[in-house]
Amino acid sequence: MDRGPRWLFLAGAILTAIFVARFGWLEASLGNGAFLVGALGLGMMGYCTRPQLGLALGLVASALAWVIAPPSLPPRPIPDNLQNALLVIWAALTAAVPAATGWIRGRIEAIASQSRALAFLASIGELATVSNQERELLEGTVKAAADKGGYALAMIWTSDEAGPEPSAWAVKQGRLRFQRKNGVWRLEFEGGRDRVQAEFTEELREKTLAARALRSGHLVECDRAANSNDPIVALARALGGRALAAAPIRVRHQAFGALVVAAEDPFAFRGEAAVPLEEAARTLGQALERLWLEDELMLLHLTDPLTGILNRRGFENRGRAMLAHARERGEKAALVFVDLDRFKEVNDTMGHHAGDEVLRQAALRLLSATRTRDLVARVGGDEFALLLLLEDPGVLGRITARLYQALARPYNVGERTFSLDASMGVALFPEDGATLEELLRKGDIAMYQAKEGRRRIAFFDAESDLALKRRLELEAELRTAIEERAIELDYQPVVAPPKGLVFLEALARWKVPPSVFIPLAEEIGLAWPLDRLVLEKAIEQIVQWRKAGLSARVSVNLSPRSFEEPELLAFLEEALSASKIPPGRLVLELTERAIFSTDRTALFEKLKTTGVQLALDDFGTGYSSLILVKDLPLDFIKLPREFVRDLPESERDAAIADTVHRLAHRLKMGLVAEGVERPEQIESLKAIGYRLFQGHYFAKPLPPHKAARWLSGQRPAY
Ligand code: C2E
Ligand code: MG
Ligand code: MG
Numbered sequence: 001m002d003r004g005p006r007w008l009f010l011a012g013a014i015l016t017a018i019f020v021a022r023f024g025w026l027e028a029s030l031g032n033g034a035f036l037v038g039a040l041g042l043g044m045m046g047y048c049t050r051p052q053l054g055l056a057l058g059l060v061a062s063a064l065a066w067v068i069a070p071p072s073l074p075p076r077p078i079p080d081n082l083q084n085a086l087l088v089i090w091a092a093l094t095a096a097v098p099a100a101t102g103w104i105r106g107r108i109e110a111i112a113s114q115s116r117a118l119a120f121l122a123s124i125g126e127l128a129t130v131s132n133q134e135r136e137l138l139e140g141t142v143k144a145a146a147d148k149g150g151y152a153l154a155m156i157w158t159s160d161e162a163g164p165e166p167s168a169w170a171v172k173q174g175r176l177r178f179q180r181k182n183g184v185w186r187l188e189f190e191g192g193r194d195r196v197q198a199e200f201t202e203e204l205r206e207k208t209l210a211a212r213a214l215r216s217g218h219l220v221e222c223d224r225a226a227n228s229n230d231p232i233v234a235l236a237r238a239l240g241g242r243a244l245a246a247a248p249i250r251v252r253h254q255a256f257g258a259l260v261v262a263a264e265d266p267f268a269f270r271g272e273a274a275v276p277l278e279e280a281a282r283t284l285g286q287a288l289e290r291l292w293l294e295d296e297l298m299l300l301h302l303t304d305p306l307t308g309i310l311n312r313r314g315f316e317n318r319g320r321a322m323l324a325h326a327r328e329r330g331e332k333a334a335l336v337f338v339d340l341d342r343f344k345e346v347n348d349t350m351g352h353h354a355g356d357e358v359l360r361q362a363a364l365r366l367l368s369a370t371r372t373r374d375l376v377a378r379v380g381g382d383e384f385a386l387l388l389l390l391e392d393p394g395v396l397g398r399i400t401a402r403l404y405q406a407l408a409r410p411y412n413v414g415e416r417t418f419s420l421d422a423s424m425g426v427a428l429f430p431e432d433g434a435t436l437e438e439l440l441r442k443g444d445i446a447m448y449q450a451k452e453g454r455r456r457i458a459f460f461d462a463e464s465d466l467a468l469k470r471r472l473e474l475e476a477e478l479r480t481a482i483e484e485r486a487i488e489l490d491y492q493p494v495v496a497p498p499k500g501l502v503f504l505e506a507l508a509r510w511k512v513p514p515s516v517f518i519p520l521a522e523e524i525g526l527a528w529p530l531d532r533l534v535l536e537k538a539i540e541q542i543v544q545w546r547k548a549g550l551s552a553r554v555s556v557n558l559s560p561r562s563f564e565e566p567e568l569l570a571f572l573e574e575a576l577s578a579s580k581i582p583p584g585r586l587v588l589e590l591t592e593r594a595i596f597s598t599d600r601t602a603l604f605e606k607l608k609t610t611g612v613q614l615a616l617d618d619f620g621t622g623y624s625s626l627i628l629v630k631d632l633p634l635d636f637i638k639l640p641r642e643f644v645r646d647l648p649e650s651e652r653d654a655a656i657a658d659t660v661h662r663l664a665h666r667l668k669m670g671l672v673a674e675g676v677e678r679p680e681q682i683e684s685l686k687a688i689g690y691r692l693f694q695g696h697y698f699a700k701p702l703p704p705h706k707a708a709r710w711l712s713g714q715r716p717a718y
């Protein structure tokens with residue numbers, strides 16, 4: 001009835017009722033003009049439910065009545081039976097029209113509200129993939145509920161000890177505020193003529209619809225009697241809501257909170273119609289779970305569990321950002337590399353616990369000797385690195401002296417007190433290096449210079465830098481080696497016990513270990529020439545094996561730089577078609593750094609069109625973002641050796657292995673555990689659900705003729 005004023009509808013009903021009940025009397029006084037009364041009444045009622053239809057009906061009926069008997073003319077007798085028939089028709093129409101229009105309107109509204117609910121659901125799906133923060137996700141959800149879902153009110157309540165509390169809210173119209181003071185929530189709503197004010201004390205919070213949904217574990221709709229003291233019900237009414245429901249949000253099988261929405265359609269949450277809301281709450285729960293996983297992984301990856309300060313990854317991660325910032329503003333910075341002297345003695349004579357305690361104390365002292373904006377990290381056993389922003393480079397001498405003194409103070413461990421010295425190497429940004437890697441390297445070199453020269457603090461000095469000379473020689477040698485194709489490949493099996501080989505990973509071999517020459521190649525711009533050589537050699541090897549009747553799938557590692565190489569795609573297409581090997585026989589291993597440095601999705605989609613498979617190497621050691629992984633067409637994820645090494649003892653590594661497994665399982669990607677050396681590691685990984693393994697336990701990287709034995713099935717039993 002809300003299309004027209006209530007009094008008009010009532011007046012129409014009264015006129016119609018008089019017309020039906022007192023037709024004789026009306027006719028006696030108005031003549032056939034009595035029909036006008038009926039037409040007017042009917043029209044007024046119709047107008048209030050469906051204005052156009054009501055007006056039209058009323059007008060047509062009035063016109064008819066006029067034609068049959070214009071009121072100004074003397075009454076024209078109408079035969080009794082016709083008159084009765086007309087009377088019955090009027091009565092039927094009077095009842096049927098409002099009912100029918102009401103029903104049709106109800107259907108149309110139900111369909112519209114369903115499609116809005118679906119639009120809301122779709123936008124949560126979208127939010128779930130783009131939000132990086134919990135707050136962003138929650139705010140986005142309630143906003144989408146009001147904007148896309150057309151809900152009059154949308155709220156997310158999250159649980160704390162005193163019951164659920166409002167965490168995000170949005171209204172379609174008006175202004176809604178929640179404020180928390182001394183543990184009590186105050187609600188204030190203003191919109192049009194309506195005002196609602198209420199307070200949520202602790203006991204009230206337990207009684208809200210959100211709390212009921214949380215307790216019951218499924219969607220609850222408000223029934224008026226039970227919730228008469230819930231201010232949210234009053235709020236929903238003031239907003240024009242005629243149905244109110246709460247769906248629980250569960251994360252990791254636990255109650256997280258509830259999604260509460262009010263709809264104008266009274267049937268918005270009846271039966272099937274409630275499904276989109278339930279789905280929305282479920283999707284939200286999954287998205288939250290993903291964010292939590294991501295945060296946990298981040299934290300685990302970026303901090304050192306022993307001291308609580310950043311680890312090397314955390315240092316690189318934050319350090320790069322800090323340098324980028326400094327570069328933009330033309331600021332200077334210093335990298336200080338610190339090594340505790342005679343730390344090994346402490347470990348050897350007093351045990352690991354004493355050693356750990358010293359490291360913890362040293363970390364604390366470094367933290368308190370620096371400003372909050374500086375970075376302090378443990379980057380190796382007894383090595384620390386600091387990155388300090390310098391507004392005034394003149395103070396650097398004083399800062400390093402302060403750091404040195406902080407570390408030289410006596411350490412108390414248990415009953416004993418002793419002193420340690422520290423050696424510090426300093427490299428300056430941007431003078432000594434433009435990137436964090438370079439600064440770290442030069443800080444390290446300077447630190448050794450300090451040790452050798454029996455100095456405490458040494459600034460990097462290129463003149464006397466032997467390591468630098470050695471590096472220049474190595475650089476030249478590497479260039480020639482690549483030109484002369486003098487890089488060899490070993491192949492390490494990836495296995496699925498007890499069935500056997502899944503694929504072989506090609507690993508580059510040269511006179512120094514890959515951990516030395518790969519970063520060097522990257523630094524001097526030879527990453528792609530090196531990777532291209534390895535790709536060519538691996539493809540040649542596959543062809544050769546095929547000729548010998550052996551079918552091999554081989555993975556090749558690519559540097560992030562190689563993914564930025566414009567030639568990569570064309571090279572692959574050409575090499576694959578020239579060699580005629582099925583493209584699925586080639587797997588490209590990429591690292592997370594590659595994902596970040598390029599327009600990933602487009603490139604990877606294109607790579608997939610060549611038919612090659614993709615594996616993500618070193619998962620979780622970069623700036624792991626689960627979102628990115630989710631969008632990529634990956635065939636395999638590899639759990640790095642560092643998370644396998646301390647299994648089954650390390651609970652932290654077990655947690656990471658489990659998290660990565662859940663992720664890979666959900667995304668339906670193959671998962672390879674790297675670096676397995678001991679049967680206990682395999683047992684614990686198998687218990688988590690791992691099926692694919694790589695490591696010395698099964699086979700070391702092998703020269704081609706030995707790898708061929710794996711291909712022909714003459715492999716050792718395990
Ligand atoms: P990766 O791709 O993670 O390769 C696995 C590394 O783990 C290899 O080291 C392998 O020898 C080693 N490994 C395998 N099983 C075990 C085990 O049970 N215990 C231990 N301790 N180690 C194991 P490698 O050959 O030294 O290679 C180091 C890294 O160098 C590779 O890590 C990869 O990122 C990179 N690399 C190797 N070849 C190439 C290449 O051709 N191109 C590029 N861009 N990078 C390469
Ligand atoms: Mg690899
Ligand atoms: Mg790896």
